[in-house]
Amino acid sequence: MTIPSLSVADGPLSAPPEPDIVLGTREQLLHLLAEAAEIEHTLMCSYLYAAFSLKRAGEAGVSPAQGAVLERWRKTIIAVAVEEMGHLVIVANLTVAVGGRPHFARPNFPISPDYFPACVAVRLTAFDAETLEHFIFLERPQGVEGQDGDSFEQQDYSRDQARIGLMPSAQDYATIGHLYEAIRANLVALERQLGGDMLFLGDAGAQVGRDVIDLEGVIPILDLEGATEAIDVVIEQGEGSSTEQEESHYRHFLAIRDELAEMTRNDPGFAPAWPVADSPVLRRPAEPNGTLFVDHPAATGLLDFACASYGLLLRRLVQCFGRTGANRAQEQKLLMSAAIDMMHVLGDASSLLARLPASTTEADVHAGMTFTMLRGMEPLLPGEPERRMLAERAADLARAARHVMPDAAGKLDKIGETLKTL
Numbered sequence: 001m002t003i004p005s006l007s008v009a010d011g012p013l014s015a016p017p018e019p020d021i022v023l024g025t026r027e028q029l030l031h032l033l034a035e036a037a038e039i040e041h042t043l044m045c046s047y048l049y050a051a052f053s054l055k056r057a058g059e060a061g062v063s064p065a066q067g068a069v070l071e072r073w074r075k076t077i078i079a080v081a082v083e084e085m086g087h088l089v090i091v092a093n094l095t096v097a098v099g100g101r102p103h104f105a106r107p108n109f110p111i112s113p114d115y116f117p118a119c120v121a122v123r124l125t126a127f128d129a130e131t132l133e134h135f136i137f138l139e140r141p142q143g144v145e146g147q148d149g150d151s152f153e154q155q156d157y158s159r160d161q162a163r164i165g166l167m168p169s170a171q172d173y174a175t176i177g178h179l180y181e182a183i184r185a186n187l188v189a190l191e192r193q194l195g196g197d198m199l200f201l202g203d204a205g206a207q208v209g210r211d212v213i214d215l216e217g218v219i220p221i222l223d224l225e226g227a228t229e230a231i232d233v234v235i236e237q238g239e240g241s242s243t244e245q246e247e248s249h250y251r252h253f254l255a256i257r258d259e260l261a262e263m264t265r266n267d268p269g270f271a272p273a274w275p276v277a278d279s280p281v282l283r284r285p286a287e288p289n290g291t292l293f294v295d296h297p298a299a300t301g302l303l304d305f306a307c308a309s310y311g312l313l314l315r316r317l318v319q320c321f322g323r324t325g326a327n328r329a330q331e332q333k334l335l336m337s338a339a340i341d342m343m344h345v346l347g348d349a350s351s352l353l354a355r356l357p358a359s360t361t362e363a364d365v366h367a368g369m370t371f372t373m374l375r376g377m378e379p380l381l382p383g384e385p386e387r388r389m390l391a392e393r394a395a396d397l398a399r400a401a402r403h404v405m406p407d408a409a410g411k412l413d414k415i416g417e418t419l420k421t422l
Helices: 026-052 064-097 129-139 176-194 224-239 249-266 297-319 328-353 384-404 406-419
Strands: none
Touching: 026 064, 026 129, 026 176, 026 328, 064 224, 064 249, 129 249, 176 224, 224 249, 297 328, 297 384, 328 384, 328 406, 384 406
């Protein structure tokens, strides 16, 4: 079943109507929530990659005044990425609320062109004018026409199904906001069909609240009202609203783009970022397809460590959900605190990678964090397996850090000891 698109034309800036929203079973809703989780996850990584590529004052032709601007941009982009992580947690709460398990897996970069809709290209690229245009295009409000950068454009296609039946529909969308409107519409339709008690089966205690991570919209979801309010937070933080447009991701990227253009006009040689690889990969692919295999000895050990740190960070996020027992709130806080500590380790390692050579065969290209995924992100078994495996992995990373990033070793030792108390 489909219903007409909910998008509204916006005068001369209006874009073609969004695809019709497909309504279906609970499986359709879970499918849409999984895609939303993957979108938020990949956007978070791509924003961080651009932020980590930025130079600092005193580096490679960056004056103190320029360095101050770059630092402000870095903080803004990282703040946007943190909000994307908040969106990922909101989607996880929504998924638990309707009876599912949070979805933290995703395909590795670069994302295959047919995985998301044709207009949603996601790659890891350095901070520059075209990357900013791409971010603006991805975060644009519904009904606003946009033009993606030439290097991000993909051949047009649709993810049609010959028959909409028991299997979930891919639900194409031109803007991310429309994906969330599809989630909202399916929630409304299912509540009418099943009733609120039958739709919202998940335990609020198995979700994550602001007492665990203080991000807007991150609250346990109990009913349709709470679900729609959470969706509103995600849409407004990305696209903006009539009352808070200046605080949206879309507006932040527009402001940085305009400021970059002005600085480049004043100094045509201004290079704000290191020449990090476009679509770096940890493992050599069978077909290069625009990727760059990071094999320079100066970078490989640190890249391996950074990706392993990212994997442990995700493991800790996964373990925050679905907990039971009298101490689950305390355990959630411990796990989330450890995950946040890992974010700082990951940021330091990723910034250092951007300053190292990437390739033994290609000169003048720097390495970058590949955000390579673990093969499986299923929750660890509770009790002793969880305690032992998380602490064991932290110890693995601490040993590696002593060779590639000594300043992080002590922090990882402390994290490992803390996790033994779960």
